Amino acid sequence: MNMEGEASTVGWARWGATKNAKALPDSASTLLAQVLELTPPPPAVPLAEVTVPDCELDDTVLSALRRALGAEHVVTTHDARARHASGMSTPDLLRHRHGEVPVAPQAVLRPADHAEVLSILGLCSRYPVAVVPFGGGTSVVGGLTPSATRHVAVDLSRLDNVVAIDPLSRTATLQAGLRAPRAAELLAEHGFTLGHVPQSYEYATIGGFAATRSSGQASAGYGRFDDMVMALTVATPRGTVRAGRAPASAAGPDLRQLFLGSEGALGVITDVTVRIRPLPAQSHYEGWWFESFADGLHAVRRLAQDGPRPTVLRLSDEVETMIGATGSGRADGGCQLIAGYEGTDVLPTVEAAADVLAAHGGVPLGDEPGHQWARHRFDAPYLRDALLDAGAFAETLETAAYWSALPEVHDRVRLAILDALPDGALVLAHVSHVYETGASLYFTVICSPGSDPVERWRKAKAAASDAIAAAGATISHHHGVGADHRPWYAAEIGDVAVDLLRSVKQQLDPAGILNPGILVP
């Protein structure tokens, strides 16, 4: 077993392995140097030098866990514990770079199956010790950093099988710890795809997608992850819940939807049955240009509402287009749109969508921007590393709103961030998930770090979150609640719902061991 340096895990203090690092495009470097005063920071503290207090779990607990899982699956090494202490938000990375980790798990547990997860929950409820389910470790909202003083991480990486495939019904049951690229490989052997490709794709897991209501870059065509879930199995301290039985049902409340988005606070998702689709025979990505974000939004809305619906649809605002975050920005203003098409025979859809885009002022930019986007579709977190290396601060946040509210949300959030960072910041935004009734908005903020970048960002993020709430949008479209969004989440759902959620947690997790401080206000 090698948990400390596998290529398949995220990097230490950065998104990916150093060998995969991506350089900033020259245009971006030049612009940044003009706009921000940046001083490259000292090199990151190496993992081995990070202080992690010794494991304080008493021998009774450890012995019981070792009996349940096998001693080699109760890992208490320094590196494993440091790596399982937090996620991948920029504040997480900055803390790593400074050699700090939040309260690290006492041990990293690696159960083999659902039954072992149930055993862990039973043992941890008895002692009690808090439990943090750990998939790909890619949370950007503090979802892996509980408020408990003593916890264990339950690393699901050994639950990495395809349990069943039903090609006629087009469903597959996938274990929670399966990473997205491996799930794709295994499904491809049967001629299928999940079509779920979020930016965290390289590291994120099936269970994580379910627990956080992930949404992928191809959501316009394949839907959100929660749309794909036909059934799921959840281990709770009270026992097993198996929710979802048929393609659709009127048999009571949809209990799947209580565990989707539950972020480890209500149980540990151990497998998920998803709707799958045949591997597309063709794919085509292309670029379009619009004079303004408003024009682009109008065109995107028409495609989302009346079709034909591309598989990928993303519209950058003027600032994001100018900076060319995708590496193909035009310098003459306006907004860039990427449309992607996957399927058996995409040409008729490409042409019909082109008619709609052109009718709404779109100017075709050809395939090259599309290819650029496809080549660089997973680059953003690597570019963040490059920005941090250059001495900049970079972070993202996101929301979703109805079409009629979207322009106002865009304005208010931008202004709130700019107000909170008075010495200058670049605020880029794009729409990348569309629905008949509205769309997501994804913001990237680049600024100088100041003397206390974590605290500075906390305030700017709070201002952005307040603006999101004030504009009636949701506090998260696909990142989740975690620890970071909890106050806004509570306000969003209201007091009666907060009490309801607490009572659900109390029922399923009477000892309160499951991810305390995450999600549930």
Add this chain to the structure above:
Amino acid sequence: MNMEGEASTVGWARWGATKNAKALPDSASTLLAQVLELTPPPPAVPLAEVTVPDCELDDTVLSALRRALGAEHVVTTHDARARHASGMSTPDLLRHRHGEVPVAPQAVLRPADHAEVLSILGLCSRYPVAVVPFGGGTSVVGGLTPSATRHVAVDLSRLDNVVAIDPLSRTATLQAGLRAPRAAELLAEHGFTLGHVPQSYEYATIGGFAATRSSGQASAGYGRFDDMVMALTVATPRGTVRAGRAPASAAGPDLRQLFLGSEGALGVITDVTVRIRPLPAQSHYEGWWFESFADGLHAVRRLAQDGPRPTVLRLSDEVETMIGATGSGRADGGCQLIAGYEGTDVLPTVEAAADVLAAHGGVPLGDEPGHQWARHRFDAPYLRDALLDAGAFAETLETAAYWSALPEVHDRVRLAILDALPDGALVLAHVSHVYETGASLYFTVICSPGSDPVERWRKAKAAASDAIAAAGATISHHHGVGADHRPWYAAEIGDVAVDLLRSVKQQLDPAGILNPGILVP
């Protein structure tokens, strides 16, 4: 106020007003006479002659309710109470015909708005008196017949407004008591449609659709009702829950999905924000013939999975086709399919779908069967009245399953019903709601009533429900749980989920007043 004979309410002891009665097609009458020995029953006991015990609510409660709602909205008349005592299952209708009603509500309350519903819940929690929310009164699963000995019906018919329409985002907020035809009228004034047309359309309400997870005849094109719900407002004894804030969200569990399908047991839904679509400019319905149900299923699956997706898609099995439930059956065996298309320019879709249907052995029957279906799309419950008038027993049940399980579910349920009715029964079935991963199955059973038709059917229905469960299908695709499906529902969701649902109810409804005995096992 006239609650006792409005054309807009369902009939007494029958689905619709007597003037709207439909005669059985000759072919069906002839066949029935050959297969079943039928003796026309005595005429139904008129509503006025039905015994309803006097209202036993004490004056304190009644006075408090009158103060809260206005005296004229606390109705204790014989007819109103009898009409609000049950739904429209065949056992309900048979009891009505015999002059029996289950325990009738002590009073029928007609709140004007959400605030008045909250007041009712507060008052009824205090005394306590059970509360049964009443929309269109069309439940066929005992959803309006609580186990409480003393209850009031909360008739939502005064909550019948469109609260807001957002044409850009294509959403509308509709009050819960709005009946479907009136909602359609009001949306049509703005150029929109909901596209939700279940068989109960003439009488059912928006709140009822949400509370029971209704699915309409055009679900292949417009989706199920629960797919359409963007947000809903629920009055609970603990206060108000407003769930749903954006087109999509990763902010925690989807609490809408806890109230959709909650059947009045967790709260009273007072308004629903739905996704709406432009009124279709064109509609086209046509018939196809397949040599067998298996062939038809294959074709339907291909359309559901790979498109193009018709708006309406229904495939009758051999028996249903033979009996010509839609009035257009062919006598030479095989299965009939109805495909309906609604949209701006339907011809390309009609043609592309025709290619798929033909490639899978479909023989086009032209428009006439489609027109027949469209003309008679709401007839089934009237034909049930005609069958009951002729002395037959007729009832329906339904489920949904994955494609790979569907043929077995079809066989097992048919056989279970035939076994349970050894002196002969006609069991008809069709698929009328399709998904990528599976479809619904809807069974109609026609048999002689025997000496105790209600008890006889209880046993046959139990056998069918056992077969559904044994085949791994869901106990209801769109009728709901009510009182009738409760044991199978409990088994379907499992013990941990049952306890969870009970704790949710306990949290929201500590006095246990909301529809006791319905849904929650």
